[in-house]
Amino acid sequence: MSSKVRDERIAKLDLLRKRGVSPYPTRFAVTHSCGAVLSNFETLEREETVVSLAGRLVSKRKHGKASFGHIQDRSGRLQLYFRQDTLGAELYELLTMLDVGDVIGVSGAVFRTKTGEFTAKVETLELLSKSLRPLPEKWHGLRDVETRYRQRYVDLIVNEEVRETVVARSRIIKSIRNFLDAREFIEVETPVLQPLYGGAFARPFVTHHEALNMRLYLRIADELYLKRLMVGGLERVYEIGKDFRNEGIDRTHNPEFTQLELYQAYADYTDMMVLLEDMVFEIVTELFGEPSCQYGEHRLDFSKPWRRLSYFEALRERLGVELADATVEEVRSLCEKTGIDVDAVLAREKPGAEKRPKSRGGGPPGGTSRSDIDTPLARERLLEELFSEAVQPYLIQPVFVCDYPKEISPLAKQKAGHPGLAERFEPIVAGFELGNAFSEQNDPLAQARQFDLQALHREGGDAEAQPKDLDYLRALEYGMPPAGGIGVGIDRLTMVLTNSRSIRDVILFPHLRPEASLGEEGEAGGDD
RNA sequence: GACCCGUUAGCUCAGUCGGUAGAGCACCUGCCUUUUAAGCAGGGAGUCGCUGGUUCGAUUCCAGCACGGGUCACCA
Numbered sequence: 311m312s313s314k315v316r317d318e319r320i321a322k323l324d325l326l327r328k329r330g331v332s333p334y335p336t337r338f339a340v341t342h343s344c345g346a347v348l349s350n351f352e353t354l355e356r357e358e359t360v361v362s363l364a365g366r367l368v369s370k371r372k373h374g375k376a377s378f379g380h381i382q383d384r385s386g387r388l389q390l391y392f393r394q395d396t397l398g399a400e401l402y403e404l405l406t407m408l409d410v411g412d413v414i415g416v417s418g419a420v421f422r423t424k425t426g427e428f429t430a431k432v433e434t435l436e437l438l439s440k441s442l443r444p445l446p447e448k449w450h451g452l453r454d455v456e457t458r459y460r461q462r463y464v465d466l467i468v469n470e471e472v473r474e475t476v477v478a479r480s481r482i483i484k485s486i487r488n489f490l491d492a493r494e495f496i497e498v499e500t501p502v503l504q505p506l507y508g509g510a511f512a513r514p515f516v517t518h519h520e521a522l523n524m525r526l527y528l529r530i531a532d533e534l535y536l537k538r539l540m541v542g543g544l545e546r547v548y549e550i551g552k553d554f555r556n557e558g559i560d561r562t563h564n565p566e567f568t569q570l571e572l573y574q575a576y577a578d579y580t581d582m583m584v585l586l587e588d589m590v591f592e593i594v595t596e597l598f599g600e601p602s603c604q605y606g607e608h609r610l611d612f613s614k615p616w617r618r619l620s621y622f623e624a625l626r627e628r629l630g631v632e633l634a635d636a637t638v639e640e641v642r643s644l645c646e647k648t649g650i651d652v653d654a655v656l657a658r659e660k661p662g663a664e665k666r667p668k669s670r671g672g673g674p675p676g677g678t679s680r681s682d683i684d685t686p687l688a689r690e691r692l693l694e695e696l697f698s699e700a701v702q703p704y705l706i707q708p709v710f711v712c713d714y715p716k717e718i719s720p721l722a723k724q725k726a727g728h729p730g731l732a733e734r735f736e737p738i739v740a741g742f743e744l745g746n747a748f749s750e751q752n753d754p755l756a757q758a759r760q761f762d763l764q765a766l767h768r769e770g771g772d773a774e775a776q777p778k779d780l781d782y783l784r785a786l787e788y789g790m791p792p793a794g795g796i797g798v799g800i801d802r803l804t805m806v807l808t809n810s811r812s813i814r815d816v817i818l819f820p821h822l823r824p825e826a827s828l829g830e831e832g833e834a835g836g837d838d
Numbered sequence: 839g840a841c842c843c844g845u846u847a848g849c850u851c852a853g854u855c856g857g858u859a860g861a862g863c864a865c866c867u868g869c870c871u872u873u874u875a876a877g878c879a880g881g882g883a884g885u886c887g888c889u890g891g892u893u894c895g896a897u898u899c900c901a902g903c904a905c906g907g908g909u910c911a912c913c914a
Contacts, residue, residue, distance in 0.1 A: 314883060315848060315865055369874075376871035393871060410864080424872050447849040447863045449875060454849085456906045468849095512913065531914095557913050558839080567914075654911085736914095743914060774913085799914050826888085826904055 319442045322407055326437070331404065333440035338415035340364045345385025347420060351428050354420050361430060362417040363388065364438060366467065369448065370410050377405060378429075381416065384473075389429040390416060401435050411441035459820050475808045475816055478597060482804055483550060485593040486570060493585075495546040495572060500535035502528060502552065508782070509533030509721065511774040512555040515565075528554035531797065532571045533721065534782045537750060540573050541790045548572035550800065561812040562742065565821050568800040577794035578749040579722075579733045583710050586737055586747070586796055587616045590708070590803075597807060605740045605809055608706050616708040616737070621697065624711050628701045634730075638689040645692050648700055655695045656688055687767070690717045705738040720760040720776060722748030737798075740806050747796035754786035 326333050341362040347354060354361060365383035375394040380387045394402040396418075408414065418433040446452040451468045458465040458472075465472050487497065505524065507514040509531030517526050532549045539547050550570050557563060574581065594612045595601050601612040619627070622634040631644060645652050693715065705711070712735040716724055719732035726733075733749035751757050761778035768775035804816040814820035 313848065318865075371873055371876055372870085373873065373876075374870040376873085378873045378876085380874085389874075391872070395871080423874090425874080427872095427874075429872085444848045444864060449863060450850040452849070454845095454906085456845090457849095459906090510914075553914085555913070558911070560910095560912090561908090563913060569914080746914075797914080802914070823905065 313443070315444045316442050319409060319440065322409075323440055323442075326407060326440070331437060333437055335436070335438060338362075338364045338436060338438055340415070341417075343385040344381065344383050344388040347388055347430065348386060348428055351420060355422070358419050360417055360419055360433070362415065363430065364415040365413065366441075367408060367410055367412050367414050368445070368467075370408070372406070375402070379410075381414065381430075382467075389423070389427050390418075391421075391423070391429050391431045392435070393431070396431065396433055397435060404435060404437065408437065409441060409444075411443070411445045412437060413439035413441070455814075456822075459814055459822055460825060462818055472815075475804070475810065476818065478808045479800075479804045479816060481597060482593055482807060483800065485596050486550065486589065486800075489589045489592050490546075490548050490572060493546070495548045495574070496544060498536070498539060498544070498547050498549055499551065500529075500532050500539075500549060502554075504529050506777055506779050507531075508776050508779050510553075510555075511776065513557060513773055515554050515556050530555050532569070533795070533797070534779055536571055536573050537790060537793070537795070538782065538785045540575055540750070540752075540793050541785045541788050545575040545791070546573070559821060561814070562802060562805075564801065564813050564817055567813070567817075570798040570800055571795065573750065573793050573795040575791040575793045578792065579712070579735055579747055579794050582747045582794040582796050583616070583618065583712075583735060585794075586745070586798070587612075587614050587708070587710075590737075593803075594807065603807055603809070605806055606811075608740060610707060610739060610806070612708055616710055618710045618712055618735075620713045621693075621711055621715070621731075622713070624701050624705070625693070625697060628704060629696070633693065633696075636689075638692070641689050641692045641696070645696060648696060650692075650695055650699060652692065655691060687717055690715045694718065702738060702743070703741045706740055708737065708739045710735045710737055719748060720764055721751050721757075723751050723753075724756075742802050742806060743799075744802050744806070745796055745798040747794065750790070750793045750795050752786060752790040752792055754783055757786055758783050 323333050339362055342350075342354075344363060344365065347361055347363070353359075363381055363383065365381040368380050368382045368387065370379040371377060377392040379390045379392070381390055392402065392405050397405070415436040415438050416430065416432045416434065418431045420428060420430050423429050446464065446468050452458055452465055458469070462472075466476075490497075503517070503519070503526045505526060507527040507530050509529075510533070512530040514527040514530050517528065518524070519526050530553055532551065532553070536547055536549060548570060549572075550568065552566050553569050554566050555563075556565065559565065572585075574585070577585075591601050591612050591614055594603060597603070601614075603610055603612075622632070625631070625633050629644065629648070633641060633644070636644075642652055645655070713725055713728070713731045714722075714734045714736075716722070716730055716732045719734045722732035722734045724733070725731040735747050737744045737747075751760070758778075761776065761783070764775040765778055768777075801813050801816050804810070805813060808816060810816050
């Protein structure tokens with residue numbers, strides 16, 4: 311599939327070279343960005359300053375011996391006015407050989423057109439990079455999401471909001487660093503390639519080290535390494551980095567994603583709530599000038615303090631039933647009333663188990679086998695399902711959901727005076743879990759028992775149960791100060807703060823299957 | 839992994855109840871010195887996602903496959 315436009319432009323390349331014009335020179339001295347011209351226009355116009363701009367030619371309107379166009383750089387767009395009598399015949403001829411999409415450098419003074427648009431009257435013109443492929447069309451732009459994700463470079467050229475999201479993401483991360491650095495946290499880096507994975511419930515990616523001939527895992531969390539640093543006395547650490555989870559992909563999940571994890575010695579999870587709400591308050595205020603923003607239909611209010619709600623309170627509030635001391639039978643019957651397919655939930659993650667179709671909102675499933683509720687953690691799993699189906703989607707304003715069942719929180723400390731609960735919370739905004747935090751378990755023997763329990767679950771078929779990390783336990787035996795820790799999903803936080811519906815809109819290159827049609831001869835060939 | 843939907847020109851999309859396709863923008867040629875979705879006149883452009891099947895004939899019908907989106911499953 312040879313593109314006619316591409317062939318024409320390659321022909322132009324030769325023509326340009328024959329005329330002594332290099333289509334790919336090395337540098338251009340820029341004095342102003344488009345944005346700087348626009349924001350200082352009055353002065354520049356009054357003082358007749360000659361500005362020097364570089365960017366992409368994104369439109370061109372030729373009127374015989376005069377032409378208009380727009381140049382676009384990182385800061386915005388500015389109109390250019392070209393006149394044959396100003397440029398001279400030779401440069402004006404060069405203009406006619408330029409295409410929309412070419413990168414150019416121009417200089418000239420600024421003025422206002424009849425209609426009042428700020429414009430540069432071009433006196434010199436230079437081609438900085440010849441574009442061989444046409445840009446998407448100017449009215450509708452690039453809509454096709456597959457092309458947008460695969461060819462993000464094109465998406466960035468034509469869809470301004472993509473750039474805005476990228477900038478917002480950068481500012482969010484910068485705010486986080488500023489916030490934590492100001493509180494004497496130090497930023498560290500821990501291994502991505504790990505001989506043993508841990509710190510979350512997830513299936514890992516597996517890789518292999520050739521020279522050492524050993525299996526390695528891509529980390530699913532930073533947690534266990536950062537807590538080793540707590541043992542080492544660093545007291546306040548954080549890491550912003552990629553984690554990798556071998557799971558499905560949807561609008562809130564990408565196989566590689568960015569997480570902030572931080573740990574603070576001598577703090578507990580209530581301190582973490584304060585820290586997190588302070589941090590997010592600061593990020594949102596820096597981004598929007600006020601502690602609130604719009605997400606879809608909702609106006610989100612990040613004013614402090616955020617609402618705090620225990621796990622069982624949240625369930626009670628939504629379902630009208632107290633479940634803290636409920637038996638598995640009671641939870642089961644409530645699930646059935648809510649329309650949850652209990653058998654399907656309990657059958658999950660058992661390799662080889664039949665996946666039953668889910669029947670939502672239907673009547674109670676007939677002839678169900680009661681033996682399923684003997685599955686390990688049946689009660690907790692059903693509670694989790696109830697929570698994520700019937701509660702979480704309705705938690706729109708920022709809220710800390712606290713005190714989860716201990717069984718699903720093996721790295722957290724037990725809540726004092728509540729044997730069944732862990733000192734753990736999840737910040738939930740717009741129905742999304744933005745993170746996970748606990749008072750960290752620092753009792754080495756209690757932690758060892760939790761690992762052993764995980765091992766049992768693993769034998770029971772739970773592929774995501776956490777492996778026992780003996781070095782981590784050894785570290786704890788040296789004594790880890792009491793500490794609070796938080797993990798925050800940066801991608802999801804960015805989604806909420808940029809009003810993005812899909813995680814793919816906040817990740818520059820989201821994971822996609824390989825593009826089959828991108829063959830040598832089709833796209834990249836014809837190197838003439 | 840399951841189900842549903844989509845894939846036609848560089849881009850955004852029509853269309854063919856089965857007879858190998860159109861529009862706008864973009865591109866090329868000409869005219870045009872304040873336009874901005876510039877205008878006017880003319881022109882070129884497509885393996886209709888891929889592979890099979892049915893058929894005299896398939897871009898259209900059928901099947902499989904690929905890729906994407908949505909929902910579900912899994913999870914953060």
